[in-house]
Amino acid sequence: MTTATATSTATETARRRRLLPRWRDYGRPRELVVRYLLLLFVLGITVGPLVWQLLASLKSTGEDVFGANASLFPHEPTLRAYRAVFDQVPVATYIRNSMFVVVLSVGSQLLFSTTAGYMLSKPNWKGRKAVWVVLIASMMFPFESIMVSLFLSIRDLGLVDNLVGVWLPGFVGAINVLLMRAAFMAVPREIEDSAMLDGAGEWQRFRYLYLPSAWGAILVVTINTFISAWDDFLWPLIVLRSEEHMTLTLGLSRLQSSSFGYDQRVVMAGSVISVIPVLVLFVITQRWFYKGVSSGAVKL
Amino acid sequence: MATQTAKPASAPGAEHTASVPGAAPSRIRRLGRAVLPGPAPGANGAALYRRWWLPWLWTAPAIVCAVVFGVFPFLNTLLLSFTDAKPLGGAASFVGLDNYTRMLDDSDFWLATRNSILYALIVVPLMVLLPLLLAILVEKNLPGIGFFRSAFYTPVLASSVVVGLSWQWLLADDGLINTWLEKAHLIRDAIPFLSDSWLILFSAMGLTLWKGLGWYMIFYLAALGNVPKELHEAASMDGAGAVRRFWHITVPGVRQAMMLVGTLTGIGSLRVFTELYMLGGPTGGPGGADRTLPFYIKDVGLDPITGNAGYGSAVSVALFLLTLGLTLLAQRLTREDES
Numbered sequence: 001m002t003t004a005t006a007t008s009t010a011t012e013t014a015r016r017r018r019l020l021p022r023w024r025d026y027g028r029p030r031e032l033v034v035r036y037l038l039l040l041f042v043l044g045i046t047v048g049p050l051v052w053q054l055l056a057s058l059k060s061t062g063e064d065v066f067g068a069n070a071s072l073f074p075h076e077p078t079l080r081a082y083r084a085v086f087d088q089v090p091v092a093t094y095i096r097n098s099m100f101v102v103v104l105s106v107g108s109q110l111l112f113s114t115t116a117g118y119m120l121s122k123p124n125w126k127g128r129k130a131v132w133v134v135l136i137a138s139m140m141f142p143f144e145s146i147m148v149s150l151f152l153s154i155r156d157l158g159l160v161d162n163l164v165g166v167w168l169p170g171f172v173g174a175i176n177v178l179l180m181r182a183a184f185m186a187v188p189r190e191i192e193d194s195a196m197l198d199g200a201g202e203w204q205r206f207r208y209l210y211l212p213s214a215w216g217a218i219l220v221v222t223i224n225t226f227i228s229a230w231d232d233f234l235w236p237l238i239v240l241r242s243e244e245h246m247t248l249t250l251g252l253s254r255l256q257s258s259s260f261g262y263d264q265r266v267v268m269a270g271s272v273i274s275v276i277p278v279l280v281l282f283v284i285t286q287r288w289f290y291k292g293v294s295s296g297a298v299k300l
Numbered sequence: 301m302a303t304q305t306a307k308p309a310s311a312p313g314a315e316h317t318a319s320v321p322g323a324a325p326s327r328i329r330r331l332g333r334a335v336l337p338g339p340a341p342g343a344n345g346a347a348l349y350r351r352w353w354l355p356w357l358w359t360a361p362a363i364v365c366a367v368v369f370g371v372f373p374f375l376n377t378l379l380l381s382f383t384d385a386k387p388l389g390g391a392a393s394f395v396g397l398d399n400y401t402r403m404l405d406d407s408d409f410w411l412a413t414r415n416s417i418l419y420a421l422i423v424v425p426l427m428v429l430l431p432l433l434l435a436i437l438v439e440k441n442l443p444g445i446g447f448f449r450s451a452f453y454t455p456v457l458a459s460s461v462v463v464g465l466s467w468q469w470l471l472a473d474d475g476l477i478n479t480w481l482e483k484a485h486l487i488r489d490a491i492p493f494l495s496d497s498w499l500i501l502f503s504a505m506g507l508t509l510w511k512g513l514g515w516y517m518i519f520y521l522a523a524l525g526n527v528p529k530e531l532h533e534a535a536s537m538d539g540a541g542a543v544r545r546f547w548h549i550t551v552p553g554v555r556q557a558m559m560l561v562g563t564l565t566g567i568g569s570l571r572v573f574t575e576l577y578m579l580g581g582p583t584g585g586p587g588g589a590d591r592t593l594p595f596y597i598k599d600v601g602l603d604p605i606t607g608n609a610g611y612g613s614a615v616s617v618a619l620f621l622l623t624l625g626l627t628l629l630a631q632r633l634t635r636e637d638e639s
Contacts, residue, residue, distance in 0.1 A: 026442055038437055039448050046452050046513065049466045052476065056469075065469070108361075116362035125355040131363055138370025144571050144594035145620040146373035148387075148601040148612040149380060153373065155389060169369040177362050202354070231459030233574045234594070238602055249461040253578065264469065271462040278457045286450065 050275075057081050057268035065264045081269035091270055093244060094251035097163055098230055101247060104167045105229040106222055112172035113221055114214075117180025118206050135174040143235070151238055161241040169235070170228075176221045183217030184210050219285055227278055248274050374620075380613035387607040399614035408588065409615060412596035415501060416622070419592060420569035423505050427565040428558050430509065431516035436550065438517065439524050449521075453514035460511065464578025467507050468494065471579070494579060497589035504575040504590070512568075516561050520554060527553035559637060563630035570623055573598070593619045 026032055052072070056065045058081070059074040085091050120128055143150075150169050151160075159165030187210055195205050211218070233249045240246055246254075252274060255267045356363075381399050385392035403409050438449050455463060470476045471493035478490040493499045531549045540548070551558070573594045576584055584591035584599070591599065597619065601612015 026440070032442070035437065035440070035442065042434060042437070043448060043451055046455055046510070049463075049470055050454060050458060052470075053462075053466045112361040112365070116359040119355045119358040122355070125352075128355065128359075131359050134363060134366050134371065138366035141370060141374045141620060142567070142571055142623050144573070144597060145616040145623065146370075146377055147594075148597060148609050148616055149373035149376040150369065151387060151602055152376070152380070152385065152609060153368070155387070170365075171369075172362050172365045174362070174366050174370070227457070231461075233459065233461055233577075234598070238598065249459050252465065253461045255465075267465060271458075271465050274462055275458050279454075282450075282453075282457055 053268050054272055057265055057272050059265050061263070061265070065268075081263070081265040082273070084263065085266045085269045085273070088266060089251065089255065089270065090243065091248075091251065091273065094246055094248040095273070097245060098248040100163050101167050101232075101236075102226055102229045104164075105170060106225045108167075108171040109173060109176055109221055109225045110218065113176035113180045114211065114218065115206075116172070116177045117182075118184050118210055120177065120181045121184035135177055139174045147235070147238060154239060160239060161245055162239070163245060163247075165239045166232075166236050166247070167229075173225075176225070179217055179221060180214065183214035187213045223281060223285060226281060230274075230278060377613045377616050377620075380610055381617050383610040385609040385613075387602050387609045387612075388604055392610065395610065399611045402611065403614050403618065408591070409596065409618075411589065412591045412593050412615075413618070413622070415590060416570050416572070416592045416619075418501070419505060419508075419572055420566050420626070423508055423569045424562055424566050426509055427512055427516060428562050431513050431561070432520050432550075432554065432558070434513060434517045435520035435524055436546070439521060449517075452517055455511045456514045458511075460507075460574035461578060463507060463511055464575060467503065468579060471503055495586065497580075497585045497587075500576070500580045500585045500590045504572070504579050507575045507579065508569070508572060512565065516565075519561060520557060523554040523557035524550070555637065556634075559630070559634045563627065563634075566626050566630060567623055570594075570619065570626065593622070 027035075055072060055074060058077040058079070059065060060076050060078045060080060063071070063075060116131075119125070120131065122128070154160060154165045154168070157165070157168075159168065191209060192205060195209050200208070231249060232247075233253065236247045236250050237253075240250060252267070252270050255270060380392075382394055382396060383392045384395050384398075434452065438445055438452065458466075468475075472478070473490040473492065473494075475493075477493070478487070481487045481491070491499070493503050527550060531553075532545055535545050535549055570592075571594055572592050576590050576592060576595060580590040584595045588596075588599070593615065597612050597615050599607075600615060601607055601609050
């Protein structure tokens with residue numbers, strides 16, 4: 001009895017040793033030190049400017065943001081700049097406008113890319129090749145080379161200086177349709193056949209069978225659309241004119257060009273605010289974020 | 301409705317469903333409404349939906365978007381490039397090839413073209429190589445590596461405008477970098493990162509690289525996963541150093557990914573706008589010296605007062621041809637590389 005317990009604890013420690021590797025298992029000490037030093041160096045380069053921005057936004061007016069006397073950390077951290085950015089700049093309006101475009105874009109992209117992707121994943125209708133060709137063709141033209149004509153269309157529709165005009169040209173992207181199609185193709189046909197036997201109609205199969213099986217791709221589409229709508233700059237710059245309709249990126253860029261009138265800490269605070277929604281999305285859906293990057297291969 | 305769309309009994313699919321034990325007749329009929337009558341898919345091509353318009357209804361929004369905001373604008377751009385249309389409306393007249401002849405004599409156009417091409421020439425090789433090195437650095441599963449990977453990715457999340465604001469204050473005459481260099485007595489006067497046209501261009505390239513690093517790192521990480529570990533082990537047994545293993549095992553292993561990154565970043569460099577707008581200001585550097593082609597298109601084609609949408613369209617066609625040329629070149633290189 002006692003010997004049995006002894007052996008079991010022995011295997012237990014052995015297993016734990018295998019599960020929890022020691023530093024030695026990661027490589028030679030010198031190599032490890034070099035690796036971590038390099039990692040810290042790159043960390044400083046990549047996140048350094050963003051952290052500096054965050055720290056500067058927390059400084060009080062008595063402290064220099066830059067110049068010879070500026071320190072990295074705020075001596076008396078304060079949220080004054082965050083209050084000020086809402087008081088001095090119509091940031092709340094900017095955020096509302098950006099959110100409006102984001103919600104419209106995500107909604108329309110999801111609805112239309114899933115329905116179109118679903119139908120294109122079906123082999124049994126005539127004309128789907130033509131649809132395919134049109135979608136691929138529409139992806140061949142870089143936005144910058146058709147934006148003049150796009151603006152004229154938006155003008156003819158009376159949507160200049162209108163947030164709907166910012167949203168409209170990208171209400172469903174061909175790339176997202178292709179992404180959803182690929183995801184739906186991966187659903188085994190046998191499952192669909194059995195759903196048919198149970199009398200599920202087209203819409204029911206789409207809604208209860210295909211959509212739940214493709215939720216990974218749906219997340220990727222959501223993330224990509226969210227970020228591109230939230231961060232977009234050139235198109236809103238062309239379409240929007242008045243202060244009350246500006247999106248957040250547009251509003252922030254104007255702070256720069258008139259930066260003499262503004263306190264840098266306030267502009268930094270505005271920048272931090274604009275990063276938060278995307279950062280939150282990133283933290284929640286990290287795994288799918290990376291998935292979205294590797295699916296970038298489909299983009300060509 | 302149900303009887304109208306019921307499946308003909310002769311259809312092979314119907315026999316199949318009828319043979320299923322326990323399937324009520326009503327159910328088969330309901331099934332017939334949903335599914336396709338006629339021969340099963342693959343018999344003689346594809347079976348059709350009874351309601352032929354159904355697939356078109358489902359795909360209509362995507363088709364409309366692709367045609368109205370993709371294909372049509374392109375054809376319209378070609379057409380507009382032969383006119384003198386104004387961005388805010390008014391009568392446009394046909395001007396023949398005037399826009400194109402004007403373009404060939406326009407030194408600002410050539411400057412923008414040079415900037416765009418230079419951007420691609422410098423950014424592409426660096427963007428192909430640096431993220432790969434970074435991916436190798438974070439590939440090994442060390443404690444805390446997940447944190448580093450996520451952290452390296454954060455610049456991707458910030459919009460170009462925010463990143464531009466941050467860099468603007470890093471690079472200002474009394475900004476962080478100049479201050480540090482002065483404190484270290486490496487320079488006496490501030491480096492004019494934001495007022496010299498060449499330095500603005502190079503700073504913008506740095507910004508593009510910095511922002512793309514994390515994105516392509518993740519891209520390469522996926523590719524590195526496919527390089528067999530045994531090759532590295534065998535090579536290091538044979539005494540091959542890290543550098544040799546990099547050139548002889550890693551690079552051939554991720555070659556395809558490198559070609560793809562090269563193509564993507566090449567096309568991306570021709571589209572650069574925001575970085576230069578943020579660092580060079582709304583004019584695009586002193587006297588517009590740092591404008592790229594998209595920047596120039598926006599300035600000459602879409603300015604509400606002085607803009608000429610016709611001329612802007614001609615420059616757009618030039619940008620499209622440049623992009624097309626680059627894509628074809630990349631395709632050819634990829635094909636040669638594979639054979």
